[in-house]
Amino acid sequence: MTASNDFDPEPPEPKLFSARLTPHRSLNxxxxxxxxxxxxxxxxxxxxxxxxxxxxxxxxxxxxxxxxxxxxxxxxxxxAKATEDIVVTASELRVRRVSHRGHVVEWVLNPLWVQFEQKSHAEFGIERLYLVSRGRRVSIGSFLGPDEKASFAKALMTALQAAKRGPTYNPVA
Missing domain, CATH: 1.10.287 (Helix Hairpins)
Structure with a gap:
């Protein structure tokens, strides 16, 4: 027993997916x-x-x-200081957007209920990516190019599918 009132919090859930998106600037x-x-x-x-x-x-x-x-x-x-962080764990999908002025907006969604939508154009490729849950539609990766959006969409879909499968039990580890 310790003298303080501290307790050990639950260990954090393992991240299935984590990405920080930033606008591209070609001139340093x-x-x-x-x-x-x-x-x-x-x-x-x-x-x-x-x-x-x-x-x-x-x-x-x-x-x-x-x-x-x-x-x-x-x-x-x-x-260019704007960022967008997307983290997927087995129990939540967290989107945190920081504008270039420092304004923070955060959405926490259940990955079991999230639907991933993408708006595509035949000539230009993927134009928009959306996360839809409970009537809310959150646009993500708006400043990425079409090829980057396709790669990001594939990785995020894989993480969402892993979250929907649930945690795996590995008795050896």
Whole structure:
């Protein structure tokens, strides 16, 4: 007996499936700095050329272009902070979505009752993935490409089928 009131909680259920989905960004920080340096140099040289021709207001517009491009990339990088976590155990399917602003939305569904739906297009492949349970429809993997959605859908379906079979008893382990 211990002096504290602590007790041993049940061990966590084994995860059948766990995935963290994040938006893809092809330009890293170094690439962004190189691109912005290139755009700044080209805009500055072109602006100076126009200034020397007497069209000095054009220099300001070139500077404004650089600022707008920088601002657009900053928004793009901020939106890349969004995540979507999907965890399947034998007793629950948990979807946790964190927006780029830090807002958290979480759904906990029973994997025995969940139906997995996908909306496909003949030419473009899988467009949408949904989890449907008790009248609720949760869209998942919205920022994945069609091939990534197909791979993800296959892995998630396998995990849901394993959850529906139930835990297996292995006396040897």
């Amino acid at each position: 920080r170094t690439g962004f700095l190189v691109l912005m340096a290139f755009i700044s140099v080209v805009s500055f040289v072109a602006g100076v050329a126009f200034w020397m021709m007497g069209a000095w207001p054009v220099f300001g517009f070139f500077s404004l272009d650089v600022l707008v491009i920088y601002w657009a990339f900053r928004i793009n990088f901020r939106r």
